[in-house]
Amino acid sequence: MVDERMGDLVVFLDEGASGPVPLPDASINVADLAVTRGDGIFESIGVIDGRFIELDRHLARLEHSANLLDLPRPDTAAFAAAARRGVAAHTSEPELLVKLFFSRGIEGTGTPSGWVEVLTGDDHSAARSTGIRVVTLDRGYRHDIAQTSPWLLQGAKTLSYALNKAALREAARRHADDVIFVSTDDVVLEGPTSNVLVRHDDLFRTPRTDLGILAGTTQAAVFETLASRGFEAVEAALSVADLASADAVWLLSSGRLVAPVRELDGQSLTVDRDFTAGLLTETFGVPAIP
Ligand SMILES: Cc1ncc(COP(=O)(O)O)c(C=O)c1O
Incomplete structure (x- = not known):
């Protein structure tokens, strides 16, 4: 059986069931307010031996940050599902870092954008x-x-x-x-x-x-x-x-x-x-x- 797992990758929230994208091939629109204004929020979550560390606390804080910035409420269930899908698609590593991003989206559209990165964790020993x-x-x-x-x-x-x-x-x-x-x-x-x-x-x-x-x-x-x-x-x-x-x-x-x-x-x-x-x-x- 061919192991189809990949290295660092991105899962976009608006892409439904489509697969994760290798990090070097992933892009967001240059007019996204994340790029032009840093107008958005994020979370960084540790994953040890495939286990998410404090996922619920991170999702709750994402919602809290969105509230402080007057952003729409993030779909935390969709973020969690994308994060799980991303980790399952990544090569297994002792430690991974999962980042959730939620921005105000492309200027003028009023539609927020969300994506999840799954990265090989640094060696913190x-x-x-x-x-x-x-x-x-x-x-x-x-x-x-x-x-x-x-x-x-x-x-x-x-x-x-x-x-x-x-x-x-x-x-x-x-x-x-x-x-x-x-x-x-x-x-x-x-x-x-x-x-x-x-x-x-x-x-x-x-x-x-x-x-x-x-x-x-x-x-x-x-x-x-x-x-x-x-x-x-x-x-x-x-x-x-x-x-x-x-x-x-x-x-x-x-x-x-x-x-x-x-x-x-x-x-x-x-x-x-x-x-x-x-x-x-x-x-x-x-x-x-x-
Ligand atoms: C400014 C700041 N304070 C504190 C923390 C620690 O938070 P956590 O333990 O949830 O990672 C972070 C994490 O990135 C941070 O950016």
Whole structure:
């Protein structure tokens, strides 16, 4: 039997039963507002050994983002079906990354466009075991921006990620791997693609979602594991001093999942490899790194 599975691919939502398209052959209209304005939303979902990680939370957040942007309601069942079809068509890999895209569509048509990409996942084993170097960067607004300026769409996962990517390039210039954004009034926010988890003894804290940050699916799943182990896991307002004094800090995100911070603004932080490996296995079924 010929194995017809392919590499990275795209499934378009409006193409009914037609098959997935190889990524290099897939295109969208140049007049799509995703291209011309970044006017749309997305989700990135990890898939481990064929299992979707927190699919329902991602679909719920897609709907929430659409609501914040006044987009039509996305057909989440169609997105889930396209994602499953895409994963079934992709060569089997230990980890895949599935991205859902939903844009306002071609300007003037009023019809949104949606598509799903299925990509071979990166190898995150080094970041998960030995950790990452992180710098704090000023995000340029106060911690209460979501309340004072709701039109800035804080908390929506929009397609406009140019500044998130710019921040990561700034981190690289500072010989770091990632970023923790801080408000102008010294409140810890989030990473460009991650949430922050901070440990002091048996207390685990993550920045509150009313601070204009994205509600993380990875963070929510990790909190369930921590609670089931009897730890206190709460949302809070944290300062940079809370990061520096922590017993451990992690960045949490779909794809990389749980990455301990080994260096913060040039200062070493302790990495608890066993604890991190336990979180990865218990929460997401990630095989232990030998
Ligand atoms: C700005 C931002 N914050 C937080 C996260 C983490 O969210 P999740 O764990 O659902 O991937 C992301 C994910 O891409 C993000 O882009």
